[in-house]
Amino acid sequence: MAGFSFEVEARDGRARAGRLLTPHGEVETPAFMPVGTAGAVKAVLHRDLDEIGARILLANTYHLMLRPGDAIVASLGGLHGFTGWRGPYLTDSGGYQVFSLAALRRVDEEGARFQSHIDGSAHLLSPERSMEVQMNLGADIVMAMDECPSGEAPREAVAEAAARTTRWAKRCRAAHRRDDQWLFGIVQGGIHPDLRETSARELVELDFPGYGVGGLSVGEPKAARGPVLELLDRVLPAGRPRYLMGVGTPEDVVDSVARGIDLFDCVLPTRNGRNGQLFTSRGRLSIRNARYRQDPGPPDPDCPCRTCRTTSRAYLRHLHLAGEMSAATLMTVHNLFYYLDMMREVRQSIRLCRFEEWRRRILHRLANAEQDGS
Ligand SMILES: [Zn+2]
Numbered sequence: 001m002a003g004f005s006f007e008v009e010a011r012d013g014r015a016r017a018g019r020l021l022t023p024h025g026e027v028e029t030p031a032f033m034p035v036g037t038a039g040a041v042k043a044v045l046h047r048d049l050d051e052i053g054a055r056i057l058l059a060n061t062y063h064l065m066l067r068p069g070d071a072i073v074a075s076l077g078g079l080h081g082f083t084g085w086r087g088p089y090l091t092d093s094g095g096y097q098v099f100s101l102a103a104l105r106r107v108d109e110e111g112a113r114f115q116s117h118i119d120g121s122a123h124l125l126s127p128e129r130s131m132e133v134q135m136n137l138g139a140d141i142v143m144a145m146d147e148c149p150s151g152e153a154p155r156e157a158v159a160e161a162a163a164r165t166t167r168w169a170k171r172c173r174a175a176h177r178r179d180d181q182w183l184f185g186i187v188q189g190g191i192h193p194d195l196r197e198t199s200a201r202e203l204v205e206l207d208f209p210g211y212g213v214g215g216l217s218v219g220e221p222k223a224a225r226g227p228v229l230e231l232l233d234r235v236l237p238a239g240r241p242r243y244l245m246g247v248g249t250p251e252d253v254v255d256s257v258a259r260g261i262d263l264f265d266c267v268l269p270t271r272n273g274r275n276g277q278l279f280t281s282r283g284r285l286s287i288r289n290a291r292y293r294q295d296p297g298p299p300d301p302d303c304p305c306r307t308c309r310t311t312s313r314a315y316l317r318h319l320h321l322a323g324e325m326s327a328a329t330l331m332t333v334h335n336l337f338y339y340l341d342m343m344r345e346v347r348q349s350i351r352l353c354r355f356e357e358w359r360r361r362i363l364h365r366l367a368n369a370e371q372d373g374s
Contacts, residue, residue: 002179006020006240006241008238012355022141029347031056031343032253032340034054034265039082042332043325044333046083057087058092059089061134070133074136080138091143095147095148102116107147109164110126111128112125112126127144128175134181142184143212144173148188169186169202182210183209184209186212187212189215191220191228196231204237209241210242214245216244218246229259244261245265248264250279258355273336279335279339282302288320294314299311316330345362
């Protein structure tokens with residue numbers, strides 16, 4: 001397809017470093033995508049995102065179809081024209097948010113009927129409607145609609161959801177008509193190896209240019225994740241991008257890169273930033289802590305981001321406690337920088353064939369960091 005390509009250029013163990021080309025620019029992988037829920041990454045400007053090196057953003061279909069409405073976004077030039085972000089976008093299918101946010105939802109073979117969490121209006125999100133919305137939004141990468149059961153769902157429900165996800169993937173492919181978008185399928189199957197393998201094989205048969213891994217980070221035991229990803233590394237085509245949806249902490253990201261994942265998104269750096277929780281090279285830091293009241297030091301002494309170059313812990317703590325909006329901005333900038341800088345180190349260490357060594361070092365550092373950062 002014109003304007004798209006993906007190439008794995010270096011490997012270290014299962015970890016891969018590569019390059020994803022889209023009509024709106026190139027993304028080096030493994031990559032982390034900041035979450036721009038309603039067409040904006042909360043609390044920061046595109047200018048900030050450019051400065052910290054964000055390359056690809058995620059936007060949420062569910063939120064944008066309800067407000068301002070996908071037809072309005074389409075009439076204003078799609079997400080790129082509407083928001084002014086020039087780099088690539090990825091949109092999710094909307095399904096996950098219907099399952100987690102909407103009231104009075106009912107899911108059947110047709111799709112998910114639900115009431116908007118904003119005004120209570122009734123909607124149907126079907127595979128066809130998800131494709132229509134995502135074509136209107138115009139992201140570079142769009143996701144097939146899947147059914148994502150909770151991590152505690154019984155095996156039978158997980159099997160049914162995975163089978164339905166394959167049927168919906170076929171409907172999405174039939175309904176998707178933009179050749180300037182890449183449509184990825186989503187593998188389901190929970191923590192059950194046989195269900196995961198069946199789901200992956202069925203989707204590979206449909207020949208998607210990339211694959212999402214859904215249904216992890218939804219309350220399943222964390223130890224179950226590694227074996228699932230290792231299995232998928234064997235089943236999914238080696239030359240296509242893999243996107244682990246909604247995962248996670250720095251430790252989770254590093255461990256999933258080690259199992260062959262290329263793309264990540266998670267609200268942790270942005271949500272935690274707004275809540276005064278910072279990821280630092282010395283562990284996590286809660287800016288509310290009274291010990292920072294007169295602390296003139298930067299949030300993270302090892303971080304070169306704009307926040308760490310220009311503000312003290314004492315000032316950030318004051319802004320946060322006073323409810324100043326700039327507190328959220330400053331802390332989101334730092335947290336996203338932390339994640340994106342970690343991904344730069346990930347890519348570099350894979351290319352130098354030193355990823356395992358780097359991974360052991362950073363995991364050791366994170367495990368031994370003080371809970372409170374200094
Ligand atoms: Zn910083």
